[in-house]
Amino acid sequence: MFSFKGNGKEIDTRWREISSTALEFSYLPERAGIYKIKVMWNEREILGSPFHTKITDRSRVSLMDDLTELMDENGHLALVCNQETRLHYDITDAGPGSFNAEVLSPSGKLKVNLRKPDTDQIEVAFIAKEE
Template sequence: MSANDQPTPSGDGLSHGRTGQTSTFHLKMPPITDEKKGKLSMGISGPSKVALESKHTSDGFDVSYVPLEEGDYQLTIKCDGKHIPGSPFAVAVEKDPTFVPVSHSEKCKVTGPGLKSGVALEPCFFSVDTSEAGHGPLSFSIQGPSQADIGPSERGKTGYDYQFLPKAPGDYVLHILWGDREVPGSPFTSKVDRNPKHKGSYGRPDKVVVNGPGIKEGKVNVPVEFYVDVKEAGPGAVGVAVKGPSRAEISFTKGGDNITKVQYVCTDPGVYDVTVKFSGEQVPGSPFTANITN
């Protein structure tokens, strides 16, 4: 197909749109002179998944789509496998403040063996099908004896496949949310067994070093901090609990060289027990006694 016989696009949907509103453009097709040519393909990618819908007209196609999130999108139109002039088109989608995307977490379908059990140091697989659940986003969190990062499955086939890698045995609690709401069955508890192929240690709580003023003293309503050094301890997760006259707000900041900064704030003076665990076991010196004063 020569340059003069290329499809001709026109319309606002080639350049901009608004969340929750239908964007449109028209694609004028040249007369067919060779049935083996003129194969058309279109796609759009960006912050949200968008489906293109097209309808035949007397001279081509009317194409529409509804973006759900603001941001920059890329609209691709190809003919016989090659971009038409102007493709890919940059589409800027603005936010419509009146648009509230609808999500149906109850329609998510979650399956897979990794939701119930697994083996340490081996991937645990599961799938989340959101095809009938409206607008997300999909998010995960997991707590357990070790850090277990969640990501797309290496053996995934459907586009809904995920995995996490537990680095130590124990119970892992997996939260799966769609549109900020738990999906059916969440949170899931996966019981991870020891790996018979692994002969070494999964983590050494006795190698953890804790230091800083927060394990001894502090002031009320002022962040008190201490540091947990796990660089010699192997795989595992740090757990902290503070008990005393008032409830303590605890926050964690991971730094370089496997050192975690822990901060907590107490609203009442008194003596507090600061418990530090690694892979579910007390580290040397824990629980620590901290005197919090006015």
């Protein structure tokens, strides 16, 4: 029998036998963060245990700005040329990953500046050069 716990409660874990000497375990983390995985055999940790893994969740990145006034009838952002546009994102619950952004104009990629005004926020800034 196998038992897995996280934060003091039982974790739903799936396992399968790969060979007579190897088992594979998998689980679905409930939230993003850094996880410590302790593997024991005969009440002793195996070589390399505990293992650390970084779990991220990009669905937890959210736009903080209300862009309703900048939307055109097709749902596109109507930007002012040669004026910096700033978009602010909350990354509080996204986990320990990295944030990247790309802005495409009619003639190609624009230069994007990423700033971190707060620990749990990212600002994406760019200047539209054409309509």
